[in-house]
Amino acid sequence: MESVGREECGHGSLFEDQDFPSDDCSLFCDSSTPISRLRGHVTWLRPQEICQSPVFFPDNIQQSHPKQGLLGDCWFLCACSMLIKNKHLLEKVFPAQQPLWGDGKYQGSFRFHFWQNGHWTEVTIDDRLPCVDSALCFSHCDASSAFWVALLEKAYAKLHGSYERLWAGQVSEALVDLTGGLAECWILSDVGSEEERQPEESPNQARMIERPDLDLIYTMRASCALSCSTQNLFGGGVELGQQHHAMSVIEWLDVKTVVGSSAVRLFRIRNPWGRGCWGGAWTESGAGWSSLDSSEALALQARVLQGEFWLDESEFLSQFDDVTVGYPINEEGHLQSVYTGNLLPHRHQLPGRWIKGLSCGGSRNSSSYCSNPKFWLKMCDRGEVLVSLLQHRKRSQMAEDFTRRQHNHAIALHMWKVEKKRFNLSCTLNKPPCASTHCHAHQREVVLHGQLEPGHYLLIPSTYQLGAEARFLIRVFSSSSFSLSAMKCPAPSLPSTTDGVWEPTYFQGSWVEGNSAGGSRNFSSHRRNPRFPFTICDDPVAPLGVNVSVMLSQSCAETDLHPIGFHIYKVPAGEQSGTIPSEDPVTSCVPHCYTQDVTMACSLPAGAYVIVPSTYQPDCTGDFTICLSRRIDRRVVKSQEKLGRTIQEVSHISVMQR
Numbered sequence: 001m002e003s004v005g006r007e008e009c010g011h012g013s014l015f016e017d018q019d020f021p022s023d024d025c026s027l028f029c030d031s032s033t034p035i036s037r038l039r040g041h042v043t044w045l046r047p048q049e050i051c052q053s054p055v056f057f058p059d060n061i062q063q064s065h066p067k068q069g070l071l072g073d074c075w076f077l078c079a080c081s082m083l084i085k086n087k088h089l090l091e092k093v094f095p096a097q098q099p100l101w102g103d104g105k106y107q108g109s110f111r112f113h114f115w116q117n118g119h120w121t122e123v124t125i126d127d128r129l130p131c132v133d134s135a136l137c138f139s140h141c142d143a144s145s146a147f148w149v150a151l152l153e154k155a156y157a158k159l160h161g162s163y164e165r166l167w168a169g170q171v172s173e174a175l176v177d178l179t180g181g182l183a184e185c186w187i188l189s190d191v192g193s194e195e196e197r198q199p200e201e202s203p204n205q206a207r208m209i210e211r212p213d214l215d216l217i218y219t220m221r222a223s224c225a226l227s228c229s230t231q232n233l234f235g236g237g238v239e240l241g242q243q244h245h246a247m248s249v250i251e252w253l254d255v256k257t258v259v260g261s262s263a264v265r266l267f268r269i270r271n272p273w274g275r276g277c278w279g280g281a282w283t284e285s286g287a288g289w290s291s292l293d294s295s296e297a298l299a300l301q302a303r304v305l306q307g308e309f310w311l312d313e314s315e316f317l318s319q320f321d322d323v324t325v326g327y328p329i330n331e332e333g334h335l336q337s338v339y340t341g342n343l344l345p346h347r348h349q350l351p352g353r354w355i356k357g358l359s360c361g362g363s364r365n366s367s368s369y370c371s372n373p374k375f376w377l378k379m380c381d382r383g384e385v386l387v388s389l390l391q392h393r394k395r396s397q398m399a400e401d402f403t404r405r406q407h408n409h410a411i412a413l414h415m416w417k418v419e420k421k422r423f424n425l426s427c428t429l430n431k432p433p434c435a436s437t438h439c440h441a442h443q444r445e446v447v448l449h450g451q452l453e454p455g456h457y458l459l460i461p462s463t464y465q466l467g468a469e470a471r472f473l474i475r476v477f478s479s480s481s482f483s484l485s486a487m488k489c490p491a492p493s494l495p496s497t498t499d500g501v502w503e504p505t506y507f508q509g510s511w512v513e514g515n516s517a518g519g520s521r522n523f524s525s526h527r528r529n530p531r532f533p534f535t536i537c538d539d540p541v542a543p544l545g546v547n548v549s550v551m552l553s554q555s556c557a558e559t560d561l562h563p564i565g566f567h568i569y570k571v572p573a574g575e576q577s578g579t580i581p582s583e584d585p586v587t588s589c590v591p592h593c594y595t596q597d598v599t600m601a602c603s604l605p606a607g608a609y610v611i612v613p614s615t616y617q618p619d620c621t622g623d624f625t626i627c628l629s630r631r632i633d634r635r636v637v638k639s640q641e642k643l644g645r646t647i648q649e650v651s652h653i654s655v656m657q658r
Contacts, residue, residue: 014046014108017126020158027130033167035070042137044128046108047101047147050136054101056094056148062305063143065248068272071138073166074246076156077272079174079326080149081248082225088331089179092120093152112155115180117392118349118473123155130163138163142274142306171227171246173444175326181335182327182388182477183225184447188317214265214313217325217338221252224338225326228269228316247271249323250308255300257291264291265313266300274307280319282310335386335477339449342384344477348484350375353471354463362466363412363440363641370429370502374487375459375474377415379452383480389413389437389461390445392471410440410464410643411472413448418456426503428458439642440464464643502549507532507626511615519618520565520592527580532611533571534628536604547631548604550589552613553597555623563592563616564624566600571608580612592616 020026022044028036047054058064064084066077083090093113099105108127113120129150130137139153156177157163172183217224226249251268266282281288288310289297300310311319328336335344352373354360361371379385391411414433437446440463461472476484509530511517518528536546552566567585575581589600592615613624 015126016108016128017124017158020125020154022126022128022130025162026157027163029162029164031164033072033164035164035167038070038132038137041132042130043132043134045131045134046127047129050129050131050134051145053145055143055146056100056151057090058141058143058146060143063141064146064148065142065270065305066139066149066272067142067274067307069136069138069140070132071153071163071166072168073139073153074272075169075171076153076166076174077139077149078171078227078246078248078324079178079225080152081227081250081270082175082179082326085223085225086329089329092180093178094148110151110155112152114156114159114177116159116177117390117471118351118475120180121159123159125151125155125158127151129154168244170444171229171324172326175225175324176390176445179326179329181329182386182445182447182475183324184327184338185322185324185443187322188228188320214323218252218254220328220336220338220341223328223336225324226252227324228320229322229324230319231321245271246324251303255292255296258293259291264288266310267313267316268303268308268310270305271307271309278309278311280309280311280315282312282315288312337384337386337449337479340384342479344384344386344479346383346478346481347476348482349473349475350484350486351471351473352461352486354469356467356469360467360469361462362468363462363464364414364429365641366466368466368502369460369462370425370504372460372462375461376483376485376487377452377457377459377476378483378485379454379457379478379480380482381480382451382453383478383482385450385452385479385482386477387413387415387448387459388445388473388475388477389448390473390475392473393444408442408444409468409470410442411446412437412440412462412464412641413446414460414462415448415450416458416460417453418458420456423458464641502629503632504627504629505534507611507628508623509613509626510623511621513619513621517619517621518614519620520590520614520616521567522616523618525618526612526614529580529612529614531580532613532626532628533608534611535608536606536630538606546604546606547601549599549601549629550611551597551599551627551629552589553625553627555625558596560622561594561596562620562622563594564598564613565590565592565616566598566611566613566626568602568604569610569612571610580610585612 024039027042028039031039061084066080068074068077083093095111095113098110099107110125110127112123112125114123127147129147136150139149141147141149153166157166160166170185172185175181175183217226227246228249229246231244248270249267250270252266254263254265256263269278280286284301289301304310325338327338330336330343335347336342337344352375354373359371359373361368363369377387389411391409393407414436416428416431417434418428434457435448435450437448459474461474463470474484476482509532511530516528516530518525520526536548550566550568552564554562554564565588567588569581569583570586571581572583586604586609587600587602589598611626611628613626615622
């Protein structure tokens with residue numbers, strides 16, 4: 001587990017965090033948000049300086065809900081509802097047995113854990129909190145003596161670099177950071193053109209849900225997190241400025257009406273601002289309550305706390321633009337599918353990277369799509385599967401434009417079912433995938449869902465833009481056992497062309513001490529190295545030669561690299577293609593280099609050839625992969641991929657009215 005922060009605490013003194021000091025550098029990053037007006041007015045106080053008997057979490061859970069202050073982080077506060085409902089998740093984020101105020105071991109420091117890019121990261125803070133006029137100026141609890149929200153917010157701000165970097169964001173991102181699970185944004189409103197809403201392939205393939213049926217998650221409503229957000233002015237609101245705002249769904253239930261046997265679905269919504277904002281049919285004196293039994297109506301009305309309100313399903317669907325669903329996670333840490341309710345106890349993850357000139361192949365509209373990173377998913381039994389693609393983000397990429405979050409690349413994930421690992425990549429990619437995300441979306445994470453039969457599946461993550469660089473994480477959750485692995489050798493860096501496509505062929509081999517580890521041409525044992533024959537056929541389109549690219553990759557850790565290179569020999573007519581000719585090679589990738597892979601592009605006339613890979617010294621053992629790519633002149637398959645709505649979930653911004 002990584003750790004963020006160093007402790008500076010002398011004997012008898014309280015901890016003061018030198019990495020996140022109590023000054024303006026922890027508050028602001030570029031002063032581009034409305035909290036910049038606080039400059040010079042903030043004091044930093046510890047909880048015992050704010051109230052007499054501070055506690056971390058209140059005894060009454062009804063008073064534990066977050067209340068938003070002057071910071072526009074309603075998206076983060078909505079995600080905190082998952083922790084309120086699940087004690088085991090709260091204890092994961094805030095480890096138990098930490099000394100609190102009044103404890104003799106209390107030193108003014110607190111540790112929190114956040115899930116970041118595949119692992120849990122520890123963040124240590126002091127408990128000096130930003131205040132204006134001796135009161136917390138940012139988020140706090142309904143219970144004024146409880147400080148779990150304010151401390152958690154400070155730790156999250158430290159993780160991001162400053163409080164100002166929390167201004168606007170996506171609920172789904174915060175949910176994943178707080179749970180290590182999955183979250184999806186489902187669109188409710190008619191956003192985007194009809195063309196944008198068309199699926200990329202056949203209507204039967206798995207894709208992101210645009211018009212969700214809330215019945216899917218009704219039975220799991222007590223364990224999953226649900227939030228709703230607006231992109232435009234809230235139609236039923238009595239306050240202006242309520243756009244790009246996120247709220248929490250505290251409760252929802254089906255209630256029988258007095259007339260007939262019909263039922264009405266009601267949602268209890270909590271506004272993080274902590275004040276009323278709805279004037280619909282289910283306000284305290286609204287007409288909706290007359291359709292229910294009076295005693296039941298009074299009981300439901302009694303549940304409403306400050307900042308909460310009821311509305312029915314028709315109002316919910318018309319007033320909110322999208323909902324974000326956080327997948328339930330049980331105490332054993334297993335994810336539960338929101339589509340079926342099944343537990344997904346099998347999970348695995350692998351990192352990857354789009355590298356410019358090597359593995360940034362762009363979308364399926366591009367002829368270089370095949371150069372994107374590739375992963376094998378082997379299903380041992382039939383099962384329900386969730387596959388997510390999560391792109392990493394550097395701290396320097398945070399919030400240049402906090403209303404649109406354009407630092408996210410538009411990403412997508414496609415999957416093909418193949419008979420076995422030895423397959424023709426070009427033919428496979430010319431076929432529609434068996435499953436894919438709906439379209440390339442400007443989100444940190446996209447999720448693919450489906451029921452898969454036993455067998456091998458090829459996964460290809462991509463960015464919409466050709467050459468977009470980023471690190472990413474592939475995560476798989478399944479109800480049945482599976483294996484996940486990266487294809488040993490990504491497609492090589494290829495010469496840029498305006499037409500034609502590249503067709504790769506893969507060879508795998510090993511250098512074995514005393515047998516096939518012959519070393520470089522400086523040694524007489526060079527002829528013992530592995531040999532891989534191939535043929536270049538006559539091409540009337542390219543009479544002077546065919547463009548060829550070869551990549552040699554060694555399969556070992558970076559600390560165990562050998563210097564590697566390769567030669568390409570032309571096989572004279574009448575000789576066997578599996579031997580090394582006595583003539584000099586027609587081209588070579590030398591000198592031998594200490595690197596994971598070496599690449600060379602050239603043009604070869606028709607004939608028989610052999611590739612001879614080698615280490616520099618003899619008897620250096622190791623496994624390797626060779627990717628031989630030949631350019632063929634044919635039209636690229638028209639996938640008709642569309643770039644999705646710029647942001648599936650807008651950044652939620654809220655400004656506290658003074």
